[in-house]
Amino acid sequence: MPTKAALAHIPGPPALPLIGHTLKIARDSYGTQQDYIARYGSVYKTNMLGVWRVNLCGADAMEMVLMDKSRIFSSQGGWDALQRIYPGGLLLQDFDHHRANRRIMQAAFRAAAIRDYRVRMTGAMKTLLDTWPDGEAFCFYTAIKSLTLRLGGAVFMGLPLDGDLANKVNRAIQDEIRAAIAVIRRPVPFTPMWRGVRGRRFLRETFRTLIPERRAQGGDDFFSQMCLATDENGQGWSEDEILDQFNLLIMAAHDTTATALSVMIAALGAHPAWQDRLAQEVANLGDGPLDDDALGKMVQTNLVFREALRLVPPVPFIPRLAVKDFHWKGFDIPAGTSITLNPGVTMLSAEHFSNPTEFDPERFAPGRNEDQSHKFAWSPFGGGAHKCIGMHFSTMQVKLFVATLLRDHRVQLVGKAPEWQRMPIPKPKGGLPVILTKT
Template identity: 50%
Template sequence: MADDPLSHIPHLPMNPVTGHTLQILKDSYGFHHRNRAQFHGPYRFKVFGDWRVCLPGLAAMDLVLHDRDRIFSSREGWKTLHGIFDGGLALRDFEDHRRHRRIMQSAFRVAALQDYAARMDAAFGAALAGWPRGAPFAFYPRVKALTLRLGNQVLMGLDPDDPRSDGLNRAFTAEVAASMGLIRTPLPLTKMWRGQRSRAQLARQFLELIAQRRTSGGSDFFSQMCRARDEDGQGWTDDEIVDHFNFLLVAAHDTTASGLTSMVAALAQHPDWQQRVIDEVTHLDGQPLTVENLGTMVVTDRVFREAIRLRPPVPFIPRRALRDFSWPGEIVPAGTPPIRVPAGTRVLVCPGIEMMSPEFFAQPDQFDPDRFTPDRAEDRAHPMAWAPFGAGAHKCIGLHFATLQIKAFAVALLRHHRVRLAADTPSGWAHLPIPKPKDGLPIELLPKTG
């Protein structure tokens, strides 16, 4: 169409009403692989009523995520989070983002991480004590509930039996569901309606805590955020704390639950690697969980890195172009002019697809944590080859915190037990909004010596 500013960019056939939305929700990886095989360069797709342009390849990831020319808006890219997670760090751009990130960084100081590690050790140990032994259970819903509880204890400093916890968990779950609702207007009884009501509920509860935590808070993350200051002594308003903590819950909860599930699935499927992690955990017996001690778990680190290479918690990263730009694509026949992408276009890059490239990873479909050893270092073959935490100004600020969580959980889980799959054939994974096993990942916990 002459009035279509993206008419020069190809796309696969689509439903006239829903576009490509249902195809993507059903099989997001397969959808993008089909487009790459068909077009060998940029392509467009229509989801939730909007056209988006996918830029394949690591050079495109470098362009978009490092954004040296300030072309791409993260806030406008994450449209599905609008109305629910507004004001979070990912929904801020440029100088505004930089200012808020500097303040938040103070909550991730080494001293704070030490406190978080100790809190996680106690929280994981207490929670796992109630998990079934020797009988199948679905791991994903269990660990999802556990990370929610951990958010209340470690991030908010609430007691394990605080009566507010269940309400907070229900409200947060409703927010996440709203972010992927097909109906984006908060009509009564829709997911968006429930999500916005839940956000208002959470905001009221956070505001009740802020005044107390600013003056007499503890070492939990929420208290750290209430007192956080950058090097110029600048902190946040009450409303800004609400915005940031509301978004932080999704970053610290859903993504961690997904990453933990990917790692436990890999350990259950590869008993040799599970034994190597158990040996590392055994070596820590009797030692407190500190940042330094967890840092010695190099095998566990490689296993986790490989698990989230194969199944990253955020496999697709959206942005919106604030002005026109041109892109040559990864595979361009000689003499082909660059592809023009107009201002206002929603742009997507796909670290989940790029980390499966045989150009940088030997046998990329295989689980092989040794690809991260110093002598192989496949993740360093290109600066963007391994990017499950993103890159550039918006690279995950909590990546070290997340790694501590993963290692602390591995210690708690494998200190006395080993993991076995309870289903011969796993039913596969859904990848949106956050990767999770369709069957919940049925497992059994067995005695370590068994």
């Protein structure tokens, strides 16, 4: 890892001893970065938790790093903080090793499999939403986190919604997520990391016992599909590989969807005209099944989803580790340097989007297409070899939720639209209190 002296030629703000810029960035990550870009340009260094990082800002930097034609940038090295809880997952693999495992993973995301997940999810979604309070305030963010986690048990694992095993699995997943963002990185007893390591052990032991059955009998849930998944040459995964890949997958699907839906509900509450438009779109689908044809007609919902991901992307920063020296924007950057990309700030740039802080879903409509100003102007799912493999699944899940909710409910914010905590995982400050009313 390069020392501060090795990066002396990279501009950046003065850093406090030990903590560097950690607290400042944690308090206001977007505002701080926008200030640093104005002062130092699109290449600058910061110190986070004792590690000097070079920030490469803008859509051009996103394209250069994520397309990575010269195999310079390691995702595994960039996401090193996840290694203890999620080792072996697709996000923490690089180059040929990553490509081989992604080909196997694709089998669990083929169109026929996603249709099976949709069927399984539709009934479960309605059952869970029926448990939400009607006509009284509740915390939407807490509720949607619980809903997506319980849906994960049904769709990802093939478990009953409220079974004892499903509840234990959900607690273990929550412990893992808290550990992944914990400041203390060692499993000191009773710390989040300690609980996360215990949760990981429980999940591995639990799902290892299910692998022989799922391989023998199959199933229409993610875990069964991953047990059976092979690439075009018939190559599949060992038991340990299945467990590693599945463990990361259920975390990623849970938290990102909860964030996206929270942003959408906050926006629909703050912009009732858009809520009316989406409700009318859902009404136009009739009372038939929410199948592929119906979801394909939810064009307005898709615009709102894309705008929500632009305004508050679930992954606002993307880390990488340079494994080779490289040159960018007049700067020589040595191998071993930690790199940070900033898609969240890029998607709020006036360079690509008109009135970028305003909620305006029609910016994605034909005739405007502001997201097409650059290949990476809109990039909430990343890009290149590591582009989110679950992109189409998450879009399907969001549309199912909106259609199920707005068929017979409207949502009202309690108070004004929330501010957003951007790091480490975006969430609404105050939890997003709402009231649902039946129509």
